[in-house]
Amino acid sequence: MHHVVLDRWSRGRSFIHARDARAKLAAVVALLVAIATVPPGRYEPVAAAWALVCLAAALARLPVWGLAWRAALVLPFSAVFAAMSWLSGDPARGAALAAKSYASAFAVIFLLSVTPFPELCRAAEWFRAPRMLILLMQFIYRYLFVISGEAQHMWLASHCRGGSRGARFRAAAGAVGVLFARSYQRAEGIQRAMFARGFRGRFETLAARRFGGADFAFLLGALLLIGAARAGGGWLWRR
Amino acid sequence: MAPLIEVRGLSFRYEDGTLALNGVDFRLEPGETVALLGPNGSGKTTFLLHLIGLLRGEGEIIVCGRPVRRENLDFVRRKVGVLFQDADEQLFMPTVLEDVAFGPLNQGLPPQEAQRVALETLAQVGMQGAAGRAPYHLSAGEKRRVALAGVLAMGPEILVLDEPTTFLDPPSQRHLLDVLRALPQSKLLATHDAAFARALAARAVFFEGGRVVDSGPVDEVARRRHWEV
Numbered sequence: 001m002h003h004v005v006l007d008r009w010s011r012g013r014s015f016i017h018a019r020d021a022r023a024k025l026a027a028v029v030a031l032l033v034a035i036a037t038v039p040p041g042r043y044e045p046v047a048a049a050w051a052l053v054c055l056a057a058a059l060a061r062l063p064v065w066g067l068a069w070r071a072a073l074v075l076p077f078s079a080v081f082a083a084m085s086w087l088s089g090d091p092a093r094g095a096a097l098a099a100k101s102y103a104s105a106f107a108v109i110f111l112l113s114v115t116p117f118p119e120l121c122r123a124a125e126w127f128r129a130p131r132m133l134i135l136l137m138q139f140i141y142r143y144l145f146v147i148s149g150e151a152q153h154m155w156l157a158s159h160c161r162g163g164s165r166g167a168r169f170r171a172a173a174g175a176v177g178v179l180f181a182r183s184y185q186r187a188e189g190i191q192r193a194m195f196a197r198g199f200r201g202r203f204e205t206l207a208a209r210r211f212g213g214a215d216f217a218f219l220l221g222a223l224l225l226i227g228a229a230r231a232g233g234g235w236l237w238r239r
Numbered sequence: 240m241a242p243l244i245e246v247r248g249l250s251f252r253y254e255d256g257t258l259a260l261n262g263v264d265f266r267l268e269p270g271e272t273v274a275l276l277g278p279n280g281s282g283k284t285t286f287l288l289h290l291i292g293l294l295r296g297e298g299e300i301i302v303c304g305r306p307v308r309r310e311n312l313d314f315v316r317r318k319v320g321v322l323f324q325d326a327d328e329q330l331f332m333p334t335v336l337e338d339v340a341f342g343p344l345n346q347g348l349p350p351q352e353a354q355r356v357a358l359e360t361l362a363q364v365g366m367q368g369a370a371g372r373a374p375y376h377l378s379a380g381e382k383r384r385v386a387l388a389g390v391l392a393m394g395p396e397i398l399v400l401d402e403p404t405t406f407l408d409p410p411s412q413r414h415l416l417d418v419l420r421a422l423p424q425s426k427l428l429a430t431h432d433a434a435f436a437r438a439l440a441a442r443a444v445f446f447e448g449g450r451v452v453d454s455g456p457v458d459e460v461a462r463r464r465h466w467e468v
Contacts, residue, residue: 007333008273011333011334019434044303077261085371092246116333117333118333118337142331145331149327149375162416172414186327186328189325189328190331191320192288192293192323193323193328193329193331194331194341195291195293196293196316196320196321197316197341197342197389197390198313198316198317198342198345198346198393199341199345199392200313200345203342204341204345204353205336205337205344205350206336206340206344206350206353206354207350233411
């Protein structure tokens with residue numbers, strides 16, 4: 001049984017993995033702001049920010065191509081809006097939208113790949129993110145595992161009983177309904193087990209939170225590099 | 240001596256109208272291990288879920304001297320540890336260590352103390368070597384032992400075990416039996432397995448149609464109810 005690979009990556013060992021989640025979250029938020037504020041028609045700052053995350057991924061010993069194609073999941077959605085901008089006579093805005101959304105998705109996936117999700121939620125909580133939002137994120141994250149596990153069981157059962165690719169496709173709509181019904185049932189069982197062990201709406205973590213000198217240096221270095229990428233890219237464009 | 244669990248006239252009907260429990264009376268004395276026998280759908284699991292307030296029916300349930308009510312749920316869930324039938328539902332954290340530490344952290348222990356308790360409990364069930372592993376990579380027997388460690392880490396006075404031998408091969412059943420026998424807690428065991436019940440419990444209660452229809456020594460109840468393969 002294989003599960004979400006990002007979770008496995010997030011438990012790796014590297015200088016970046018070892019940093020406090022708050023430092024990583026702050027750095028990525030700064031990067032997202034830097035990307036979002038690049039004016040349409042300018043691509044160097046976005047490319048520089050993307051290259052910076054690639055470098056960080058390599059330092060964290062993560063497969064950059066693995067991150068790259070996972071980030072591409074955002075493209076079908078952004079491509080729709082990019083195409084609408086293109087058709088309305090603003091191709092530069094459309095291209096910028098696609099480039100920025102891809103670079104942002106890449107940065108977020110990188111963050112999820114170097115920080116265990118519970119620690120990331122604790123960091124968001126520290127930054128005063130709404131508690132209800134964090135709780136929802138945590139449940140969605142856990143139920144993704146539940147749905148993925150159930151989907152794998154159903155896929156196995158369907159393949160064991162043969163059937164052509166076409167027949168499987170026709171059965172897919174019905175199977176999705178069953179998948180969600182089964183996942184709902186499984187999720188109820190998990191919820192019962194959580195309450196039985198004293199869950200009161202907050203996921204505690206074993207990692208003790210200490211923001212050390214290395215975390216501060218990491219954050220400072222990351223902010224300087226992000227600033228340089230943003231300004232440097234703009235400077236290159238003006239030349 | 241006051242019973243650890245006392246249930247009086249417990250009835251429960253599911254939303255679809257199914258009457259799952261119909262006036263159940265039950266007592267668990269300190270130091271006692273009781274087996275709940277009965278066919279599928281007889282109400283055993285529904286009964287167990289009531290003991291920690293996960294379901295609420297009519298009647299009265301008293302655990303360690305306190306009624307199972309909203310205001311007492313923290314107390315009750317600290318006293319009663321439940322090992323659910325499907326270990327996969329009980330193991331929801333990314334690593335074995337984090338899963339076992341889930342309960343102690345919820346009880347308010349600081350992270351280092353929770354980790355110490357979790358490691359000790361894993362050693363108690365012979366799973367100390369699995370602390371860093373992902374729960375979904377464990378075998379069925381290992382999952383069951385880790386789930387048991389997660390329950391024991393909360394220091395319960397009563398252990399409730401719902402079909403603990405499901406999916407286990409005979410060696411894993413034997414190992415689980417050895418672990419359970421060594422535990423000092425009072426136990427309530429819902430099972431189809433009369434041999435396992437006999438090996439662990441002295442007394443059995445037989446459920447049928449949401450009612451307790453027989454009780455007594457495990458051997459006698461199993462014989463009277465033709466509860467052998």
